[in-house]
Amino acid sequence: MRTLIIADVHANLPALQAVLADAGEISQVWCLGDIVGYGPDPNECIEIIDCLPGLVCIKGNHDAAILDEIPVETFNDAARASLEWLRTQLTDEKKQWLSALPERVEVDEFTLVHGSPRNPVWEYLLNRETARQNMLYFETKFCLVGHTHVPGIFSLIDVDLASIRYRSMVEGEPFSLTNKCIINPGSVGQPRDRDPRPAYMIYDDSDVSWTFQRVAYDIKRVQTRIRSAGLPALHAERLAKGW
Numbered sequence: 001m002r003t004l005i006i007a008d009v010h011a012n013l014p015a016l017q018a019v020l021a022d023a024g025e026i027s028q029v030w031c032l033g034d035i036v037g038y039g040p041d042p043n044e045c046i047e048i049i050d051c052l053p054g055l056v057c058i059k060g061n062h063d064a065a066i067l068d069e070i071p072v073e074t075f076n077d078a079a080r081a082s083l084e085w086l087r088t089q090l091t092d093e094k095k096q097w098l099s100a101l102p103e104r105v106e107v108d109e110f111t112l113v114h115g116s117p118r119n120p121v122w123e124y125l126l127n128r129e130t131a132r133q134n135m136l137y138f139e140t141k142f143c144l145v146g147h148t149h150v151p152g153i154f155s156l157i158d159v160d161l162a163s164i165r166y167r168s169m170v171e172g173e174p175f176s177l178t179n180k181c182i183i184n185p186g187s188v189g190q191p192r193d194r195d196p197r198p199a200y201m202i203y204d205d206s207d208v209s210w211t212f213q214r215v216a217y218d219i220k221r222v223q224t225r226i227r228s229a230g231l232p233a234l235h236a237e238r239l240a241k242g243w
Contacts, residue, residue, distance in 0.1 A: 005185045005201040007032035007114070007146025008060070009049070011039030011086075012189030012239075015198040016048060018217035019188050023202065028054025030107070032146035032185070033114030033121075036090065036098070037062030038082050038235045039189055040225040046094045059101040060114040060146065061121050066090060067099050070121070078232040085231055111138040115147045117182075124148050128164040131182050135164075143182045150193045151186030151201075151212060155179045169212035176209060185212070190235075196242035 004026040009016050029052040036042040037060075049057060064070045065083050072083050090098075103120040105112045116123040116130070117137035124147055125131050131154035134143070156179050157163035169175070177183075186199025193199075197214040204211070223236040 001027040001205050003027065003054075003203040003205070004029045004052075005032070005144060005203060006030070006188050007185055008034045008149050008187035008189055009039075009045050010034055010062070010187070010189035011036050011042040011045050012198075012222055013039070013041035013044050013048075014217045014221050015189045016045055018215045019198050019200050020048070020052075022213065022215040023200065026053065026202075028056070030110075030112055030144065031055065031057040032112060032144055033058045033060025033101075034062045034146060035060070036066060036086055037079065038231075039222065040229045040231060042086060042090050043094050045189075046097055050097060056105055056107060056112060057101055058105055058112050058114055059098065059103050059121060063098045063101065064121050067095060078234045081232050082235060085229065106140055109141040111140045111143040113143065113145055116145060117143050125154065125182060125184070128154060128166055131166070132164045134182065135180060141180055142177070145182055145184050146187070148184060148192070149187035149190055150184065151199050152184050153177070154182040156181070171212055171214050174204075174207075174209040174211045183210075186214075190239065191242040192238075194242045196240055 004023045035045055065072055066086050072080050113120040115121055116125050116134045118134050135156050153167050155165045157165055185201040188198045197216055199214050202211045219239050226236040
């Protein structure tokens with residue numbers, strides 16, 4: 001069974017469509033939150049994701065903010081402007097859909113959160129020390145996270161939590177994982193690792209392999225849509241360079 005793992009779509013419809021086309025035949029989809037925010041097509045992205053096979057989807061901080069579960073004042077100016085615009089665009093039906101999303105889900109050997117197992121919606125896992133602390137907050141073998149928009153893996157080296165290894169992933173090369181890990185597939189809609197291409201992962205339980213993938217898409221199309229909607233220019237500019 002092939003599982004598509006995505007995170008941080010951020011209302012970027014062409015990026016989402018490119019990932020789904022590139023992923024090929026999949027049995028189920030795990031979406032790690034932040035479907036909305038920044039991008040120009042929140043309703044359309046929710047509609048597509050809701051119809052994906054075997055969907056397990058969790059709530060991200062932007063998803064929570066539009067529901068007033070997180071104060072918008074905690075966001076930077078550009079993100080806050082995007083959220084204010086989103087209030088005028090998101091339909092009541094889509095808000096209800098976001099509201100029903102859990103903050104944390106466990107599926108077999110996997111814990112799914114947006115930020116971290118310790119703080120599922122908000123905490124950023126940016127370094128080995130924060131990852132080391134968070135290893136105590138999930139009992140499954142793997143924890144899947146998003147939020148940072150940067151793909152990578154934190155692996156537990158020894159059982160006493162003394163050592164954590166960080167590794168990036170090579171595009172298109174299947175690999176296996178044996179230790180307890182925190183895994184970030186990167187962002188579909190707004191990558192921040194200096195590669196503008198949407199990132200995603202495939203987990204195949206037939207051979208217990210993982211594959212990290214990227215795919216090109218029409219960035220200019222989204223930039224035009226962002227500017228036409230009156231959203232902050234920053235959200236259009238950063239798409240081209242992946243920052």
